[in-house]
Amino acid sequence: MTLGPATIINLIIWLVIFPAVSGIVPSEFIKRRDKSLMEIYLCGLFLMFAVFEVCAVPCILMHKSLVFMTVTVMMVMTVFCIASVIIITYAFATRTVTMYFRLSSFEGFKLGDAAVWLVFGVVFALQLFLSLFAARSYTDDAAWIADAVAASSGGEMYVVYPYTGMAGGHLLKDIVSPYPMFVAMLSNVSGLHVLIIAHTVMPVFLGIVSCIIYKEIAVRLFDGNIRKVPVFMMIMSMINLLGGYSEYTREVFQGILAESSEGITAGVFVLYAFMILCTISQRCSVGNDDNAHESLNGLGVMLFIINTAAALIGTVTVFMMLFMEIVLIVLLAVRNKRPVMLLKWVFSAIPGVACIMFYLT
Amino acid sequence: MAEILNGIFTAYSRYSGSGVIMIIFFVGLIYIAVTEKNSGTRTILVDVSALLLLGIFLPPVYYIYTKFINGETYWQLFWMLPIGIGLGYVASKLIREHTLSGVTLVLVVLFFGGEFISTSIEDDDLTNLSNVYRMPTEVVEVVDRLHDISDEKVIHVAFTEEFLPYVRQYDADIVMPYGYSVVTSDRPAQFFMLMSSEIADFSALEQECIHTGTEYLVLPSDRKPKRPFGHYAFRRVAEVSGYSIYQYAPTNGKVVGSD
Numbered sequence: 001m002t003l004g005p006a007t008i009i010n011l012i013i014w015l016v017i018f019p020a021v022s023g024i025v026p027s028e029f030i031k032r033r034d035k036s037l038m039e040i041y042l043c044g045l046f047l048m049f050a051v052f053e054v055c056a057v058p059c060i061l062m063h064k065s066l067v068f069m070t071v072t073v074m075m076v077m078t079v080f081c082i083a084s085v086i087i088i089t090y091a092f093a094t095r096t097v098t099m100y101f102r103l104s105s106f107e108g109f110k111l112g113d114a115a116v117w118l119v120f121g122v123v124f125a126l127q128l129f130l131s132l133f134a135a136r137s138y139t140d141d142a143a144w145i146a147d148a149v150a151a152s153s154g155g156e157m158y159v160v161y162p163y164t165g166m167a168g169g170h171l172l173k174d175i176v177s178p179y180p181m182f183v184a185m186l187s188n189v190s191g192l193h194v195l196i197i198a199h200t201v202m203p204v205f206l207g208i209v210s211c212i213i214y215k216e217i218a219v220r221l222f223d224g225n226i227r228k229v230p231v232f233m234m235i236m237s238m239i240n241l242l243g244g245y246s247e248y249t250r251e252v253f254q255g256i257l258a259e260s261s262e263g264i265t266a267g268v269f270v271l272y273a274f275m276i277l278c279t280i281s282q283r284c285s286v287g288n289d290d291n292a293h294e295s296l297n298g299l300g301v302m303l304f305i306i307n308t309a310a311a312l313i314g315t316v317t318v319f320m321m322l323f324m325e326i327v328l329i330v331l332l333a334v335r336n337k338r339p340v341m342l343l344k345w346v347f348s349a350i351p352g353v354a355c356i357m358f359y360l361t
Numbered sequence: 362m363a364e365i366l367n368g369i370f371t372a373y374s375r376y377s378g379s380g381v382i383m384i385i386f387f388v389g390l391i392y393i394a395v396t397e398k399n400s401g402t403r404t405i406l407v408d409v410s411a412l413l414l415l416g417i418f419l420p421p422v423y424y425i426y427t428k429f430i431n432g433e434t435y436w437q438l439f440w441m442l443p444i445g446i447g448l449g450y451v452a453s454k455l456i457r458e459h460t461l462s463g464v465t466l467v468l469v470v471l472f473f474g475g476e477f478i479s480t481s482i483e484d485d486d487l488t489n490l491s492n493v494y495r496m497p498t499e500v501v502e503v504v505d506r507l508h509d510i511s512d513e514k515v516i517h518v519a520f521t522e523e524f525l526p527y528v529r530q531y532d533a534d535i536v537m538p539y540g541y542s543v544v545t546s547d548r549p550a551q552f553f554m555l556m557s558s559e560i561a562d563f564s565a566l567e568q569e570c571i572h573t574g575t576e577y578l579v580l581p582s583d584r585k586p587k588r589p590f591g592h593y594a595f596r597r598v599a600e601v602s603g604y605s606i607y608q609y610a611p612t613n614g615k616v617v618g619s620d
Binding site: 130141142143145146149150152153154160161162163164165166193194195196198199200214217221223228231232235236238239240241242243244245246248249250251252253255256262265266270274277278281282283284285315316319320323324327328331332356359360 | 375376377378379381382399400401402404405406408409412413416422426429430431434436437438439440441443444445446448449450452453456457467471472475476477478493494495496515525526527529530531532533534535536537538539540541542
């Protein structure tokens with residue numbers, strides 16, 4: 001298993017190109033204009049997680065191979081990518097493409113801002129370094145990585161007991177949350193050992209994704225004022241580095257156990273759900289008019305995607321997503337006297353509730 | 362009810378550590394509630410945080426979570442609180458509005474309230490990683506040697522406890538008679554008990570090998586046999602990283618036993 005050009009190209013296709021291109025479709029549900037590239041990328045990434053969940057579970061239940069599942073996911077993602085290309089082509093044809101993307105404005109950019117970005121860069125690099133070289137192997141990884149290794153080397157999914165390798169079925173709750181198979185798929189397409197994907201590629205990748213989400217959260221909290229973002233980013237990177245006030249904090253799991261299901265929940269899902277809820281909160285504060293509430297329908301679709309994607313990780317993640325969502329939605333529904341918001345949210349919650357129901361069986 | 366409240370507060374104390382950071386967070390929330398003009402930001406940071414906190418401390422939520430999800434992980438629900446983001450927002454506001462005093466305050470809070478993430482964990486379940494696989498080196502070396510020794514693709518091996526979490530993470534072609542779950546089991550397998558014993562009882566291990574189809578044993582090299590080694594149907598085939606690999610190799614019922 002060597003790191004050749006094919007490995008890098010395949011990882012780039014799956015972790016960068018698929019999300020970045022396909023993200024244009026779900027980002028249409030957030031807003032039609034002034035989208036940032038990072039926003040689109042995040043939409044695509046969560047779409048990919050959701051697509052994986054929807055494709056993987058039936059494949060596992062029907063005892064299909066890992067290769068079959070990979071091809072299925074690839075085909076669905078390709079369809080989304082084609083749809084995205086059509087949308088962009090249409091935007092070019094109608095000369096609206098310049099309104100379509102929002103590139104950060106550097107107007108009024110000062111030397112002080114550059115210094116703050118530099119400090120952020122250094123602290124963030126230290127974070128990535130830690131996630132790689134201070135990373136620990138967690139004994140709880142024993143089951144899920146063994147499942148991924150077994151699928152990657154044997155080609156069949158969830159057919160042996162992970163701890164021993166003896167033939168044995170899995171609980172439905174494991175099959176409903178097949179994140180290990182996502183790692184196995186990346187291992188197969190890249191040719192790298194599952195352990196290298198899990199302990200080296202994923203921590204760096206998820207660290208960068210967390211950073212992108214923080215940036216998008218900052219843009220929303222500061223109401224689009226991009227000049228206030230660097231200070232926030234610098235402080236966030238310091239908090240993430242010094243967030244070990246106990247060994248159970250979100251920052252600890254995000255920082256040094258990023259590849260585990262707890263780590264991905266802490267460093268990606270909770271943050272992204274917060275980002276979408278932040279968008280809903282900001283839109284509802286703009287006005288209590290019908291237009292503002294109409295624009296929430298698209299965000300409901302994004303919540304649907306997030307809840308589906310959360311099922312990939314596990315029921316704890318799903319529970320957290322639903323809990324965060326219902327708290328904000330009930331608050332806004334009561335405050336704005338719009339109980340229909342709650343009804344719309346019920347539609348978004350269906351995948352999460354279904355996952356929990358499967359878990360309970 | 363007392364048990365539920367105890368569970369909630371145990372989860373809270375596990376999560377919050379000394380509690381300093383939570384106090385700073387609550388102060389930060391009050392600061393945002395008082396000074397923030399954007400109602401959207403105030404809603405998501407203050408109102409939602411307060412309601413989430415209230416929800417986490419509600420006994421019915423704890424009951425539902427422990428009954429249907431996983432009571433051991435209730436502390437993870439505190440991750441929903443935007444503690445880092447809230448503090449980051451307050452800090453950047455302070456720095457923007459009162460540059461010098463803001464920076465000083467933020468640095469003081471960060472360095473006295475926080476702790477470096479990689480030093481906060483003192484957990485036996487975590488192992489420092491030193492190779493490209495991020496595995497204990499002896500696991501990689503022993504498994505690689507087993508493949509050199511054996512002609513079979515799938516190798517049946519019994520290991521001592523320290524190997525159990527890692528072997529099948531590295532190689533799915535190693536099949537074990539018992540796995541990592543045996544460590545936390547109330548009734549661990551007899552084979553595991555024999556492998557963990559200070560004195561290696563090879564005659565009993567032989568019975569377990571026959572019973573489970575295990576071909577190799579990996580034991581620490583300093584593990585003493587119960588009787589002189591020549592009496593057993595095992596032969597030591599390799600020595601790697603302080604561990605001896607024994608092959609169960611009976612020849613027509615005749616005891617082989619040799620170094």
